[in-house]
Amino acid sequence: MLQSEQVDCLVIGSGFGGSVAASRLSSAGKKVVLLERGKEWKTSDEQDTFSSYRHPDGRSAWLSDETVLFEPQPIPRFTGLVERCVEDGVTVWVAAGVGGGSLVYNTVLLRPSQENFEKVFASEVSYSDFVKYFDRVYAVMQPEQIPDEVLNTHYYLSSRVFLEQAAKAGLHTEKLFIASSWDIAKQEISGEKRPSAIDGEIWYGINSGMKKSLDRNYLDIGLRTGNLEIRPLHNVTGIREDDSDGFAVHYQRIDSSGKSLEEGTITTRRLFLGAGSIGTSRLLIKAKGKGTLPKLNDFVGKFWGDNGDTFATRNVGTETNPGQGGPASVVIKHHDNPISPQTIIVYPQWDAPEGTLTSLGMSIPQDHGEFRYDDRDESVKLFWPIDSPGVRKVLDGVNHTYSLMDACIDIEAEAPDSQDSGQTSNGRTHPTTQAVNGITAHPLGGVVMGKACDYYGRVMGYDGLYVMDGAFIPGSTAATNPALTIAAFAERSIENIIANDL
Ligand SMILES: Cc1cc2nc3c(=O)[nH]c(=O)nc-3n(C[C@H](O)[C@H](O)[C@H](O)COP(=O)(O)OP(=O)(O)OC[C@H]3O[C@@H](n4cnc5c(N)ncnc54)[C@H](O)[C@@H]3O)c2cc1C
Structure with a gap:
């Protein structure tokens, strides 16, 4: 049965960009629905939430018949945590689950130096102004030194x-x-x-509960406002312009084997993309290729990088x-x-x-890759000049x-x-x-600032369409692990959007 509804603010994906946006929007009094393709992962005293490296099972990988890290081993197909995207010239690992990459990552929140930051980011983003957004993320995520x-x-x-x-x-x-x-x-x-x-045991999740993942801070803050609703196992499959209501987002509600249980469409005037560099780029390039978001500019899909x-x-x-x-x-x-x-x-x-x-x-990579759309099978492929x-x-x-x-x-x-x-x-x-090289867990770019968006994530061609995640970053976070910089840019963008657009 096809479900249909209308919401004020819709966020797709619950990684660093999506969680910051959902948390700040709901704290500002906006009603927010967040669609996340992966499941919820709550640690418990039993310490058995996640798969282990040594005895991996379906929880380790996203809808795969074998493990996708280390030597491949057969596993049952499940909506597990790590997806391996085999692209042209590069293999990319991404996460799936409520909390996105924060469930699987090494939890490193590293600040770029000013010198490297200025090599990557345009002068429209001043480092001295930007530092406060690093501080803002640290205040919520409370990182610690060993x-x-x-x-x-x-x-x-x-x-x-x-x-x-x-x-x-x-x-x-x-x-x-x-x-x-x-x-x-x-x-x-x-x-x-x-x-x-x-x-x-880190990348499949830490069973002792050591990780301060996004579900335990940013998303929790949002949920406590009563304004945020998170819908796990909701996989977005398409976005189109909607004459009367901004955007129509098509999704499948899936079970833990990936089977579609139900399809639906949500319309919204404010759509925040947080599906990650790969997820967000795929959604927008497909929409441009199929003509459902025809006003996206030709920079969409460009300026991708592997973070060096x-x-x-x-x-x-x-x-x-x-x-x-x-x-x-x-x-x-x-x-x-x-x-x-x-x-x-x-x-x-x-x-x-x-x-x-x-x-x-x-x-800091000195070259860029790009996503290309193939209308024969409506697929999107990433090309990296390895x-x-x-x-x-x-x-x-x-x-x-x-x-x-x-x-x-x-x-x-x-x-x-x-x-x-x-x-x-x-x-x-x-x-x-x-x-x-040729393998990365740090995909960046595809819908980048100053080209496909303005410097606050507003996608050119569409009022009310925003990119909050790693797709916004031009290929590198200046010789650092990217999560902190992605989250800090999301803080900067959402502050400006709440003040000026909503
Ligand atoms: C194994 C590993 C270790 C890492 N270690 C570190 C580290 O220590 N420090 C660091 O800074 N970075 C690390 N990273 C990278 C970091 O996790 C990413 O840079 C970061 O998570 C990207 O944030 P994001 O907001 O762009 O997207 P993500 O965190 O990737 O979140 C995107 C979310 O969107 C969801 N999604 C995607 N498509 C759809 C769709 N169609 N419908 C609904 N939902 C969708 C995904 O399931 C996911 O939950 C690591 C990554 C991996 C894989």
């Missing part, structure tokens, strides 16, 4: 080795601010809670305890790297060999940083099966780290 008493346990050995290596190479390090409760990590360590974060992400598993020739000790808690900032600025975090990987560190580098000099530069940059660290490894202690090696003067070998 206490020394936790860092000094054997669980966090990999973080300490990473810090020591960086110090030897003369690189700047910091403790990260992460939206996780270290008190709960302490309870895991003392045995009051079962090991979860300390066992490196690279991954490396590095042999460091000493014990590391690599499968434990999460979430990521320390960072190297090598922003004066002569090739490309680099920010590198170390994170636990349960199946990494002893003696290795797994790390994620982030930079071999272009601009993308290669990021890889060369991170490998340069790793070469400084590799050079400091104690060769006598080095494990015999170290990676590709180069001879040193005494005939022994140093490991040579080769990072890889």
Whole structure:
């Protein structure tokens, strides 16, 4: 049966952009409905909400017959947490669930430096004015730095080795601010809670409840106003202009196997897109391709980037305890790297060999990808120029940083099966780290500021249509993990929209 209704403000997607918008709109007295394709995930004392890395099940992946992180393993099809989008030149991981990426992420909320911020964002966004929005997100999400008493346990050995290596190479390090409760990590360590974060179980959710995910702060604030209604397992399939009422949004209400139980249309004058870079871009490009939102401009689908992400598993020739000790808690900032600025975090990987560190580098890509619509099957595909000099530069940059660290490894202690090696003067070998790219958990762009939108997320061509999420950001959050910057831009945009448009 086709449902039909009209609402004041409609938000699609409950990640960082969607949650900030829904929370601030409802707190400003607006009636808000939020449609989220994924399910709710509430942690409990039983500590069995999420799948584990070591024994994965359907909860780990979005409607997939196999796991989508680490070595593939068969699983039942379920509306689980992580979706893998295999695109042209890049594979992208995104989240699904009430709270979006905040359910799966490493909880890192890292501020870009002013210098890097100004390399990415136009002068219309002044860094000195923008800082208050970082503060605003921190005030709600309450990130914390790892206490020394936790860092000094054997669980966090990999973080300490990473810090020591960086110090030897003369690189700047910091403790990260992460939206996780270290008190709960302490309870895991003392045995009051079962090991979860300390066992490196992060990306499928942390069963001990350590993550301060968006459902526990921004969305909770919105719900407490009585003005916000969240509808999980509502997958939006189309958006069109509606002559009398702004926009008509078509959705399917699905069960936990993804089967459609019901279809419906909601009309609204205020539509806020928070389906993420991939989700929002797909919806708008499809609408433009099918002619249901014909006034979208030709920049829609352009200026996509992978945030300069690279991954490396590095042999460091000493014990590391690599499968434990999460979430990521320390960072190297090598922003004066002569090739490309680099920010590198170390994170636990349960199946990494002893003696290795797994790390994620982030930079500023010098090239852009784009989404294209295929009217034969109404599909949207992302194209990323993986071999272009601009993308290669990021890889060369991170490998340069790793070469400084590799050079400091104690060769006598080095494990015999170290990676590709180069001879040193005494005939022994140093490991040579080769990072890889073409995979990202940080998709950004597709409906970007100054091109497809104004600098507050108002989509050009349509009054009342707004982009709040990572689609708004032009390809990079300036050599940082993106969640904080996405949320801060959403804070800035929604403040302006509430003041001027509603
Ligand atoms: C494994 C992993 C680890 C990460 N770690 C970090 C980290 O430590 N720090 C950091 O800054 N970033 C991290 N990220 C990236 C971060 O999660 C994203 O940058 C961020 O969540 C993007 O926010 P967003 O608002 O753009 O969209 P998202 O958070 O992706 O939210 C989009 C939401 O929209 C929903 N949606 C999509 N399409 C539809 C549709 N058609 N109908 C209804 N709902 C829809 C999705 O289910 C999702 O819940 C990580 C990502 C992953 C996958």
